[in-house]
Amino acid sequence: MMNYTIKFLGEGGVGKTSWIHKIRHIDFNKSYVGTVGSEVHPHSVVTNHGTIQFTFMDYYGKEEYASPNPIETTDATVLMFDLSRKFTHTKLSHWHNLCGTESVFLVGNKSDLESVVTPTYPIEHNLPYIAVSAKTGNVEDLLIPILRRLTGHDDLVIQ
Numbered sequence: 001m002m003n004y005t006i007k008f009l010g011e012g013g014v015g016k017t018s019w020i021h022k023i024r025h026i027d028f029n030k031s032y033v034g035t036v037g038s039e040v041h042p043h044s045v046v047t048n049h050g051t052i053q054f055t056f057m058d059y060y061g062k063e064e065y066a067s068p069n070p071i072e073t074t075d076a077t078v079l080m081f082d083l084s085r086k087f088t089h090t091k092l093s094h095w096h097n098l099c100g101t102e103s104v105f106l107v108g109n110k111s112d113l114e115s116v117v118t119p120t121y122p123i124e125h126n127l128p129y130i131a132v133s134a135k136t137g138n139v140e141d142l143l144i145p146i147l148r149r150l151t152g153h154d155d156l157v158i159q
């Protein structure tokens with residue numbers, strides 16, 4: 001079985017917890033409770049290339065909830081910002097600096113809202129980039145690009 005640990009990093013309120021919740025429960029919550037420290041969530045998906053086991057690591061985005069432990073090394077990182085708040089795009093380098101040599105996927109979330117950000121960061125840093133919405137989008141919008149890159153299977157689909 002394929003096994004990937006993926007951490008979610010980015011400013012407070014960009015939607016990291018919302019995405020992990022959506023992937024695990026196909027559900028969207030309007031309320032906001034900032035993540036304290038970090039949380040670990042196992043999840044598995046069945047694909048045309050077999051079952052893939054995930055460990056999602058959901059990190060704090062607000063400094064006051066910072067984890068006392070160092071950010072863990074993972075197979076990949078979802079580096080997230082909020083398309084409706086410029087500041088969250090400006091702060092990407094802070095979070096990117098906490099990453100190691102893993103694959104980093106830049107995710108602009110809240111594409112259902114009016115976008116005020118021109119996402120220059122992915123071009124400047126040569127990172128794969130997707131714009132998504134945890135509110136109105138599908139789980140596949142986020143997972144498929146990541147899984148195809150991690151597995152090298154360009155035809156991978158979730159079954």
Ligand SMILES: Nc1nc2c(ncn2[C@@H]2O[C@H](COP(=O)(O)OP(=O)(O)OP(=O)(O)O)[C@@H](O)[C@H]2O)c(=O)[nH]1
Nearest residue numbers: 013014015016017018032034035061110133134135
């Ligand atoms: N409109 C809209 N709202 C969203 C979307 N994703 C998340 N939200 C809302 O944004 C708020 C913050 O979401 P969270 O998932 O808690 O943010 P977070 O990145 O985990 O925040 P921290 O844990 O503080 O780092 C919540 O009120 C969510 O309902 C989206 O795609 N569109």
Ligand SMILES: [Mg+2]
Nearest residue numbers: 016017034035
């Ligand atoms: Mg959170």
